Amino acid sequence: MRFEILRLDEVDGTTVDTTVVDASSVNRIVQQAAAVGQRLWIRPAETPAS
Numbered sequence: 001m002r003f004e005i006l007r008l009d010e011v012d013g014t015t016v017d018t019t020v021v022d023a024s025s026v027n028r029i030v031q032q033a034a035a036v037g038q039r040l041w042i043r044p045a046e047t048p049a050s
Contacts, residue, residue, distance in 0.1 A: 001044065005029055008039040020045045 003026050007017040021029065026042065033040050 002047075004043050004045040006041040006043075007033075008041060010039065013039070015041075 001023045002020055003023065004018060004020050005026070006015045008014065009016050030040065030042075032038075
């Protein structure tokens with residue numbers, strides 16, 4: 001499964017950066033964000049219709 005991770009602005013919460021990663025990378029990214037106090041929004045990545 002893939003997840004979209006949006007980094008949010010500290011002041012107004014708008015999206016600053018977006019990346020799509022596999023499930024095994026989510027924990028590492030969350031740990032890094034927590035270490036520096038970064039706000040994230042994580043949601044399942046949309047998959048193209050087949």
